[in-house]
Amino acid sequence: MLVVATVGLMSFLGVTTETSMNVTFPTLMRTFRVSMSTVQWVTAGYLLAAALVMLTSAYMKHRFTNRALFMSGAALFILGDVICATAMSFPQLLIGRLIQAGCVGLCTPLMVNIILDVVPRAKLGFYIGIANMIVMIAPALGPTFGGAVVAVASWRMIFWSTLPVAVVLLVLGATTIRQYTPTTPYAFDWLRYGVLAASLIAFIVGLNTLSGGQWGLILGLLVITVIGLVSFVRLSRHATRHLFSLAVFRQPAFLLSFLPYIMLQFANVGINFLLPNYVQTVFAASSLAGGLILLPGSLFNGFGQPVYGWLLDKFGGRLPLYLGDLLFTVAVLVLACVGNRLGVVGVTVVYLVFAIGRSMAFGNTVAYGLKLLPASYQQDANALYNTGQQVAGAVGTTVLALMMNMIHTPGASAAQNVAAGSQLAFVLLVLLGVGIAWLFRRLLHLPAPTEKLPTR
Numbered sequence: 001m002l003v004v005a006t007v008g009l010m011s012f013l014g015v016t017t018e019t020s021m022n023v024t025f026p027t028l029m030r031t032f033r034v035s036m037s038t039v040q041w042v043t044a045g046y047l048l049a050a051a052l053v054m055l056t057s058a059y060m061k062h063r064f065t066n067r068a069l070f071m072s073g074a075a076l077f078i079l080g081d082v083i084c085a086t087a088m089s090f091p092q093l094l095i096g097r098l099i100q101a102g103c104v105g106l107c108t109p110l111m112v113n114i115i116l117d118v119v120p121r122a123k124l125g126f127y128i129g130i131a132n133m134i135v136m137i138a139p140a141l142g143p144t145f146g147g148a149v150v151a152v153a154s155w156r157m158i159f160w161s162t163l164p165v166a167v168v169l170l171v172l173g174a175t176t177i178r179q180y181t182p183t184t185p186y187a188f189d190w191l192r193y194g195v196l197a198a199s200l201i202a203f204i205v206g207l208n209t210l211s212g213g214q215w216g217l218i219l220g221l222l223v224i225t226v227i228g229l230v231s232f233v234r235l236s237r238h239a240t241r242h243l244f245s246l247a248v249f250r251q252p253a254f255l256l257s258f259l260p261y262i263m264l265q266f267a268n269v270g271i272n273f274l275l276p277n278y279v280q281t282v283f284a285a286s287s288l289a290g291g292l293i294l295l296p297g298s299l300f301n302g303f304g305q306p307v308y309g310w311l312l313d314k315f316g317g318r319l320p321l322y323l324g325d326l327l328f329t330v331a332v333l334v335l336a337c338v339g340n341r342l343g344v345v346g347v348t349v350v351y352l353v354f355a356i357g358r359s360m361a362f363g364n365t366v367a368y369g370l371k372l373l374p375a376s377y378q379q380d381a382n383a384l385y386n387t388g389q390q391v392a393g394a395v396g397t398t399v400l401a402l403m404m405n406m407i408h409t410p411g412a413s414a415a416q417n418v419a420a421g422s423q424l425a426f427v428l429l430v431l432l433g434v435g436i437a438w439l440f441r442r443l444l445h446l447p448a449p450t451e452k453l454p455t456r
Contacts (some may be wrong), residue, residue, distance in 0.1 A: 003066075006173050007111040008131055010074055010279045013169070014104035017081075018046050019142030019269075021097075022368045022397075023276045024155045024289045029153075032090040037208060039090075040401050042097055044271065044394045048204045051390035052197050053105025058244040058383040061113050062184050067177040073106035073242050074170040081166065085159035096159075105168040109386045116370070116378055122313065125367040129309020132363040137302030143276045144298065149289020165252025176247045189241035192232055200391060208399040244380045250372075256443035257369025260325075260436040261385060262360045262392035267328070267429050269395030274404055274425060275351060278339075279451070281418045285344050293348040297355030308360045309367060317368040320360050327357025329433030336374050336426035340419040361436070372446055400425045 021042045028039050042078050060069055080100025087093035112133050119127045149157045206221035234248045276290035285293075311320045331354035335347075340399075342350060366385050373381055403425040407417045 002263075003177050004111055004114060004127075006169060006176055007107050007114065010077065010166070010169050010173070011104055011111060012099065013166055014050075014073075014107065015138035016078055016142045016145060017100065017158060017162060018043060018150070020103070020123055020146030020158050021046075022141075022156075022273045023143040023146040023287050024150055024158070025277065025282070026287070027150055027155055028090075028093075034090050034384045035130070036401065036405065040273075040397060041094055041208065043269075044204060044208060045094060046097045046101045047269070047394035047397070050103035050105040050108075050198065051387045051394070053073045053102050054109055054383060054390055055111035055193060055196065056188070056244070056277050056383075057106075057386060058114070058379045059186060059188055060243065061093035061109075061181075061379055062248070063186055065179045065183060066110060066114060067174065067179070069106050069110050070173045070177050071170065073103040073110070074166060074173060075104070076100060077103035078163065078166050078201065079407050081159045081163045085156050085163070087156075091303055099115065105390075109382055112382050112386070113379060114180065116382065122300040125309035125312035125364065126306060127269045127309070127310075128367045128370075129305040129363055131307075132359075133305035137298050141295065141298040141302075143272060144291040144295045147276065147286075147288045151286065151288040151314040154250045162321065165352045172415070174374055176264050186242040187240075189243040190237055191242075191382060192239060192243050193234050195228050195235065196232045199225050204229065204391075204398065207395060207402075210402055211429060215379045233346060244383045245377075248384065250381045250446060251270065251377055251381075253369050253443070253446050254374035254377065254384075254438055255383070256258065256446065257365050257372075258384065258388060259382075260439045260443075261362065262388040263370075263432050264328070264358055264365065265389040266399075267332070267394040267432055268358055268362070269393035270330075270400035270425070271351075271354065271429070273397045274422060276402045277404070278418065278422050279347055282415045282422075283347075284339055285417075289344055293344060293351060294355075296348060297352045301355040301359040304356065305363055305395055308364055310352050311360075312367055317364065317440075318442050320364045321368065321444065322437070324357045324359070324361030324364070325433055325436050325440060329351050329357075329430060329437070330362060331357060332426050332429040332433060336423055337432055354355060363442075368443065399428075400437055403428065 010018045025036065025039050028042065029036065032039075044344070080103070083099060084093055085097030087096060112128065115124070115127050140413065146155070146158055147153065149161070165175050194207060202221040202224040206218050206225065233246065272294060275293060279285040279293055280287065280290045298377050308320050308324075331350050340348070344417050368380055370381065404418055404421045406424070409417055409420065409423040412420075
């Protein structure tokens, strides 16, 4: 458990700094004189960079030792911390964030892979719950931390304050992390990786360009995305080098758990961006209050994970998956109907319900999917789960930011426009909740796994 905790805390630092920047957007816009569509790259770019690293996690697990992967992730975090803390321009800040994303990209899949190495299938729910407890507090705790730091000091202290903790974890990891499986010198498939990376980058950049109305550029980026994905699939049919196996998509247990997993992450990262900015604009709350509204939910989000995982191991998937999605859907439905009349306290309570439901469903979606998958597919599935959640987070931030700012009613105040745009975003999340329930219904009717070796 010490090894899992060390790797998990390193990932926790990365995710905390990721979401703590959401509440600093108004400050960063004034400091660097950039627009909202530009400053949101601090989060969207970070998530995209982490996703690109996570694409390689199945290969990394076979090729390099656990200790080497952890040390690399910690070093990237420390380097990014220093670059961001000393940033004199927005490009420097963004470069630091992209470097720092390598920490989450390496350490988050590593933590789950270590659990898969040593934990029996029957206890996966509980132990993945423990791992999720470490990292799932961070997405909602981050804005609280960021808001408090901005209120009493400078946004630069977000990075200076995490630097010594990262150094301590680097030293601890160097002495405690062990290797549980042998490594093999696989040849990495740079061609497939480059094609898929270009496709993902074009997709995220295209989404961020929507607010500017540059339709020719958007169309071109969409074409690049489609061509890249089609090329990747065709190259994968005859691949002889290692990246990950598309054969895992032919496993219904993976597909029916992967889709709700990324939909829940889309909603989570998106709403963690939206709500702090929502209460600051609609209710004229301070940046500290904007961060604090997520604190109660973040505590239940994280500390409830072992309990939610135990529910899965004890009662099966039906109770935690259905109940989690129900709470998630009811919460966003309330925000869609009466969000602009709730006030700061009301939004805090509704977010608490959202966080409990979302976290109950989120961690157990992966655990249940991994329980149903043959062991031969689990590392490829883990790479795709982690990559998918990062891409979904980047998309969630971009889409909900776009929707929040898309209403420009003549004569209406900025607060009224933001409230109207946010209402559309909440309706979208309600529809996602309905879709997740349908996917869970199909997932819960799948049979137990049978071993079958994947074709690479």
